[in-house]
Amino acid sequence: MRTDSPAAPPAGPGPADGRVQRGRERRRLLLAATVRVVGRGGVAAVTHRAVAAEAGVPKSVATYHFPAVADLLAAALDDSVDAYAAALARALPESYDTAELSRQLAAYLDEHGARCAAEFDLYLYAARRPELRPVLARWHALLAEIAGRFTADPVAVAAFCAALDGLMLQAVLRAEPLTAAEIQRVVDHVLHRR
């Protein structure tokens, strides 16, 4: 009879392999690497080989966890939306302050510009495959939820969503970074707060 927790291998730092855990970790590594590759070279740059190299694992690992390249992109997209949701939730504990929102957004855009570009690229990719559209709907619902915290007017919510999408897109396309002040001006304007 064993009273030990059922899934603790040898517990100590043995010479063993730790496969299942490493497997999960590698999967995560691959998805992060995919986003980085997309950010650098677009969806077109995503290949099993490129992603595996970026993640620092043998090519076969990529083909094992994601048999087709499309699987890699779909999983990376799903993961991105989750990460985006988490970032938003962390940035806005329950604040109704547009200044805080603008600061957080500007910082995020400045720090993770490439990641942002990658997300847009993945969204465009998803727009062309019906099976991935639900993910886009999830993302949009998330944004609308945020907007709802600032105004109850449905038109204002729509305008807010559109303006935020547009600002993020401009941040990606523009050469200079978007400042928090610029963002806040637009956000306040759209919310009729001035």
Next chain:
Amino acid sequence: MRTDSPAAPPAGPGPADGRVQRGRERRRLLLAATVRVVGRGGVAAVTHRAVAAEAGVPKSVATYHFPAVADLLAAALDDSVDAYAAALARALPESYDTAELSRQLAAYLDEHGARCAAEFDLYLYAARRPELRPVLARWHALLAEIAGRFTADPVAVAAFCAALDGLMLQAVLRAEPLTAAEIQRVVDHVLHRR
């Protein structure tokens, strides 16, 4: 002594070739085909072979006019911005009416949805190559000029641009088409016209 116009070959419908004119036309055909290919499969789908097939010309024609695939994309991007400018100018002779703007935009999005997706894809592509950034600036200046017709307030112009970008992006990402009413509600809201 010849009083004829200097560059009229045999004038009649001869069995001759008409190369130079056909050349120009084929170049145009190839660019239009490129946009269509991008709309269908993204920048990743653009190859000399695919574009040539779409345009109905032999593969070598594509490699002759655009030695590298990047040349094809750069030219298509440039062309797209021109077409966009022309479409805007045609749609808004000198109207200050948001209803008219919304109707035109909705019609354009509904009819040329794939083309719109292609444009976004090309913009994202351009964002990653410094040498193509000027084209993006040109496009943005164009949008700001339109905005300036509706308001003098610089913040309103920025908000208008962001909202319009966001709306167009949503139109591409959404399953259902964007209606003129939806667009006008947002536009009027952003212009503080209600």
Next chain:
DNA sequence: CAAGAACCTGGACAGATGTCCAGCTAGTTC
């Protein structure tokens, strides 16, 4: 401890792609 599942890996192979090229023909210029 035996069986099976899950993970790992290097390699193989057909197919697609970018790019170049030699040779050709229709226009143009002198």
Next chain:
DNA sequence: GAACTAGCTGGACATCTGTCCAGGTTCTTG
């Protein structure tokens, strides 16, 4: 009309890519 330019063409070639596979190792389950 001779020389030159510009458009046109099919094909060649190295390279890269997606996908599959057989064989191996570790972990889990009964």
